[in-house]
Amino acid sequence: MKKLIIIFVSILFLFSACDYSFFDGKIETEGTITPTYAVPLIDASFTLEELLPDDNDLNRYLLIDDTGFMTLLYKKNLFDISPPDFFGNYPLAGLNLPYIEYTEDAQTFDLNLNLNLNGGTVVFFDPKLKIIITNYWGIPSKISFKDMYYTPDVEATPLPITGSFVTDTFLLDYPTGTEQYVIDTLEMNVNNSNIDEILESLPYSLTAGASIETIPGGTYDVRGANNNNVGLEIEIPLNLSMDNISFTDTLNFDLGVNPDSTKVKSLTLNFIADNGFPLGLKSQIYFLDENFNIVDSVFNTRLDVTPASVSNGLVDARIETKNTTTISENSMDHILEAKYLLMDIRLRTTDAANLLPVMIFADYDIKIRLSAKMDLELIL
Numbered sequence: 136m137k138k139l140i141i142i143f144v145s146i147l148f149l150f151s152a153c154d155y156s157f158f159d160g161k162i163e164t165e166g167t168i169t170p171t172y173a174v175p176l177i178d179a180s181f182t183l184e185e186l187l188p189d190d191n192d193l194n195r196y197l198l199i200d201d202t203g204f205m206t207l208l209y210k211k212n213l214f215d216i217s218p219p220d221f222f223g224n225y226p227l228a229g230l231n232l233p234y235i236e237y238t239e240d241a242q243t244f245d246l247n248l249n250l251n252l253n254g255g256t257v258v259f260f261d262p263k264l265k266i267i268i269t270n271y272w273g274i275p276s277k278i279s280f281k282d283m284y285y286t287p288d289v290e291a292t293p294l295p296i297t298g299s300f301v302t303d304t305f306l307l308d309y310p311t312g313t314e315q316y317v318i319d320t321l322e323m324n325v326n327n328s329n330i331d332e333i334l335e336s337l338p339y340s341l342t343a344g345a346s347i348e349t350i351p352g353g354t355y356d357v358r359g360a361n362n363n364n365v366g367l368e369i370e371i372p373l374n375l376s377m378d379n380i381s382f383t384d385t386l387n388f389d390l391g392v393n394p395d396s397t398k399v400k401s402l403t404l405n406f407i408a409d410n411g412f413p414l415g416l417k418s419q420i421y422f423l424d425e426n427f428n429i430v431d432s433v434f435n436t437r438l439d440v441t442p443a444s445v446s447n448g449l450v451d452a453r454i455e456t457k458n459t460t461t462i463s464e465n466s467m468d469h470i471l472e473a474k475y476l477l478m479d480i481r482l483r484t485t486d487a488a489n490l491l492p493v494m495i496f497a498d499y500d501i502k503i504r505l506s507a508k509m510d511l512e513l514i515l
Contacts, residue, residue: 184199215365245339256378258376263324270309271316274349275309296330437481449494
């Protein structure tokens with residue numbers, strides 16, 4: 136699941152996972168000694184779904200419904216209970232079901248959701264944690280949970296899961312007549328727990344124990360019955376708000392320009408984004424030398440792609456962002472000597488400062504244009 140979260144956040148960068156379309160047009164030239172090259176680089180339009188990589192984990196954990204709304208889903212088996220273990224010294228069949236209290240000691244289950252948000256925040260508005268019980272035994276019983284904790288990070292102190300979900304006792308459905316089994320779903324949500332606080336921490340692990348009690352009386356027979364199963368399902372609809380989530384990545388870099396024969400006097404980048412995503416970013420690209428020291432940057436101030444306008448969680452208007460950046464001759468000398476690029480991106484959703492809920496749909500799209508103009512000096 137950690138890998139999924141990383142994938143999901145990565146595709147929100149808008150650029151890092153995109154398969155850009157490059158022009159194969161002719162380069163226009165002006166002059167002879169100091170030619171100017173105008174190069175259209177990118178003219179692309181893509182949806183969020185098109186940015187998703189073909190990944191087995193992604194297919195397993197990402198749900199896209201008929202409307203295109205996206206939900207992250209995590210499933211894990213917690214424990215199985217066999218009839219002999221549950222009944223102990225009691226017979227597996229009889230005329231009068233005895234009172235039995237079975238305790239499943241607290242166990243810690245790695246979720247690996249933890250991801251360093253680097254000081255940023257994420258708020259989920261409708262998260263759910265479900266306990267899925269597959270019951271093969273035709274006996275009445277009830278379940279309660281105990282020792283429920285979550286651990287935000289590997290070395291963090293466990294924190295309690297609170298709310299009526301933890302203190303309540305739940306009657307379990309059970310098969311009757313010709314039914315072989317029934318599936319009972321117990322839902323932890325924002326009304327009966329602190330599940331929003333738990334998942335906003337992107338926890339590393341969850342700890343839980345359980346107590347199951349029979350409701351005595353009546354005939355019963357669990358001989359040869361399958362093990363009962365208790366599973367966990369975490370459902371995170373992408374109805375959220377994110378602010379100032381920072382990511383960096385370092386890449387190898389080489390322009391491939393021979394400074395002995397060609398001098399770049401200036402480079403102008405023209406950028407236009409027609410954004411239908413309720414996601415924006417502030418980005419800077421740094422150039423590093425062989426010792427990973429910053430020698431220059433692309434933008435004088437961070438490139439700020441404004442997120443689309445949102446009403447009632449849905450995009451209601453696209454927002455266009457334009458930026459023209461000219462890199463000077465002095466900066467170009469630094470760039471030609473650079474060995475690495477450092478991408479620094481800060482991600483936010485629409486009106487994140489006011490925790491505006493934003494719903495993420497797979498068919499949201501963004502259109503990007505990027506062109507470059509280079510003034511060269513040819514050394515003959």
